[in-house]
Amino acid sequence: MVTLARRAATRPRGEFWWRCAALGPAVALFALLTVLPIVLLVALSLNRIQWSGGHAIWSFVGLRNFVALGADALLQASLRNTLIFALSAVTLQMLLGLGLALLTGAVVRGRTTYRVVFMLPILLPGIVIGAIWKLMYSFDFGIINIALAGLGITPQDWLGEPALALGSVVAVDVWHWTPFCYLLLLAGLEALPRDVYEAAAIDGAGAWSTFRHVTLPLLAPTLAVTFVFRAILAFKVFDEIYLLTGGGPGTATEVLSFTVYRRFFTEDRAGYGAAMALAIFVLIAVLASGAMLAARRRAR
C-alpha cells in the first residue's frame, strides 16, 4: 500500500485525472441515484405534498408523518407478515438448500446437470414465477387442486383463503430462492479441506457423526452469513405477491414493499410514503450493518 502510494505520487499529473475518471462514474451514479434519493426522501417526509393544477404544493409538517407511522394498522400487519415471511421462508430455504447441497456433494455423476436444473428459478423473472404459481394454485383448474381431488382431498383456495395465503406465498419464495442457498452452500462444501474428512474416515466416523462433528462446525460461518443475508434480502419481495395476491385477501399477504407502494403511489401520499420508506431504510441499515460487522468479526 505504501509503495503504491509513493509510486502514484511520482507519476505525471495526467494520472490524477485518470484516477478520478476511473472511479468517478461509479461515485456519480451512487451519489445521484442512491444518496440524493435518500436526501429527497428526508425532505419529502417532513412535508405534506398535495397536487393542485399540476403543481405539487409542499406544506411543512415536521415529524408528523413519522408519528403517524405508529398508528398505521396496515403497516403493522405488513411488518408482521414480512417478518413471518422472511424467517419462515429463509429457514426452509436453508434446510432444503443444505440437504440438497449435501446430496449433490455426495454424487459424482450428474452433479453438473443437477446444478443447472436447481439454478433455473433464480434466473426467472419474479413476475413469471408469480404467473407460474397462479396457474398451479388456481382454485378451479390448478394442478394442486386437481391432484388433491384425485386423492379424495377437498380442494383449497390457496391464494384466496386468509389462513392459507401467506403460507402459499412462502412456498413460492422457497421454490424461488432455495436454489440460491443451495449454490452458496454447495460452493462452501466444496471449499472445505479434504484432509479433515480423511482423518474422520480413519477414525471410523460414520456419515452422521462426520456431518455432525466435521461438516456442520466447519460450515457454520457460511450457514450463518447465508441465513442473515437471505433474510434481509427477503424484505425485498414484491413481484410474486403483486401477481399472486396483490397483498390480499384482506391484509393476509401484505408486505412492506407493498405498503410503501400503496401509500406513496396508489394513494399519492408522497410525504407519508417517504417517511415509511425512510423507516425501512433505517431498519435495513441497522440489520445489515450489524450482520456485516458480525461477519467481519467472525472472519478475523
Place this chain on the structure above:
Amino acid sequence: MKPRRLAIHATLLLAALVVLFPFAWITAAAFKRQIALLTGQLLFTPTLRNFASVLDPTSSDYSRNFANSLVIATASTALVLLVGTLAAYALRHMAWPRWVGHSLLGWSALFQMLPPITVAGAWYEMFRFAGLDNTYLGLVLAHATLNLPMVLWMMLAFVRDVPGELLEAARLDGASSRQVFARVVVPLVRPGLAAAGILAFIFSWNEFLVTLLLSQQQTATVPIAIGKYAQQNTIDYTGMAAAAVLATVPAVLLLLGAQRLIVRGLTAGALK
C-alpha cells in the same frame, strides 16, 4: 453402498422434478386453448394460437415490450460493466485512500440489501423533474444503478486476481494507465466481464417494480406486460402463460450456454 447412492439420486431427481414441473405446467398451459385449461384437461391438442396473438402487433404490445426489454437490458448491462469495472480497477490498483474504498463498498452493500421500493418513490419524483420518466435513458440508468453493487463486487474479485507485477511491467514499458486498463486489465478479466454481464442482463430483464413506476406504454418491458394480465377482470390465463414462457427464453438460453459462468458469478465474493 449401492442402494444408498440410488436413494440419493432418487431424492435429487424428485427435487429436480419439483423445480421443473411448475415450469413445464405453465409451458403446457401456453399451448392450451383457454377452455382446455379452465376445464383442467391434462391431455389436450396443442395450439400455437396463444403465441400468435401475444406476438401479433395489432392486438398486443408484447413484441414492442420484448424489443424494449432487449434495448434496456443490453444498454444497462454495457453501462454497468463499464462503470463497475473501471471502479473495481481504480479501487484495487490505484492509490486511493482506504476510506474511499471502504465507504463506497459499504454503501453499495447496503444499497444492495435495500428493498428497491425505498428509493423508487424518490426516483419517480426526480425522474419526472428531469424529464427522464418514461424514457429509455431513465430506465437504463435505474437498472444500471440497481446492478452496480453486484457488478462492482464481482469485478473486484476478478480484478484482484490480476497480478500487480503485470501492470507494473506494462507501465515500465511506457503504457499509460488508460492503456494498462484497456490492453492488460480488460483482456485478463474477460471471464469476469462475461459472468457479471450475463447476470446484469438477466436481472435487468427481470426487473419489475422500478420499471412499473418509471415506464408507460412506450417504454414498458416484458415483466410489465405479464403483470398487466393479473390486473384484467377476466384473466387471459393462456395468453399470460405464453407471454411468461417467452419471457424466460433469454434466461434459459444463457443458463444452458453459460452455466459455469453463472455459478461463478452467483458465488463470487460470497465465500470470502
